[in-house]
Amino acid sequence: MQVTMTVNGESVTREIEARLLLVHFLRDHLALTGTHWGCDTSNCGTCVVWMDGEPVKSCTVLAAMAGGHDVRTVEDLERDGVLDPIQEGFMACHGLQCGFCTPGMMMTTRALLDRNPDPSDGEIREAISGQICRCTGYATIVRSVRRAAQQEQQAQQEQQAQQEQQEAVS
Template sequence: MQITINVNGEDYTREIEPRHLLVRFLRDDLGLTGTHWGCDTSNCGACTVLLDGKPVKSCTVLAAMAAGHEVRTVESLEVDGNLDPVQQGFIEKHGLQCGFCTPGMLMTARALLNENPNPTEAEIREAISGQLCRCTGYLNIVRAIQWAAEHSTAKTVGS
């Protein structure tokens, strides 16, 4: 089947099988390898992208289901050499270690801040509760998102 998906502001049309997953479309068909595939069970959240501004695990979405919609990947966060505040927050507050979960965490954080620019610690923890990080205790990830909230200026990627 032929589909067209808007990814990071650009339309892509491809022939795919109906069972083709969005994560595979992004990584294999478009070469956007920032979206990680971690667990094969939709538990880890490393593959999280924004679909029409909402975080989804791209390993649970068929590419055909995203046809006609807007998808934002971690590659969309940096614009013209400027890091998104969530990216900068992860640097400033040491919110990553191995980095495998980071793309999903960043996209989840961006979706949260787009919806709620001043979240509480509890709201941040709730938002990232579907993301698994095996290296950290989440404390620095929470601090990184708090930093991003304090330093954001109407940044609304994927909203």
């Protein structure tokens, strides 16, 4: 069967088997290997991508079900050579160790910050509760998300100050 979807802003069409999982479509047909394949049971969360702006575990979605939808993977976080604050936070605060859970963790926490720009530690922990990390103990991941939230708030405040300054000059 043929499937067409938008992946990271680009329309893609491929001939696939009806039973192909989205995680395998992304990795094997589109060479987007940032999305990791872990448990195939939706327990680990390493395969999280966005479908129509919502995090989904791509090991539980058939590629055919994603047809006509907008899919975003971890490769799309970086824009024009600039890392997303989530990526910077994970690097600066050691939110990754082996890196296996990191792409799914980043996609989940990016969605969290888009909905709630100033989450509490409890809200961060709840958001990532569907992700398994065997290396970090989650403390560094929570710090990474907290740093990204603070960085985004600071950038927003600076942008607002610049706009106010421009309006005052006008």
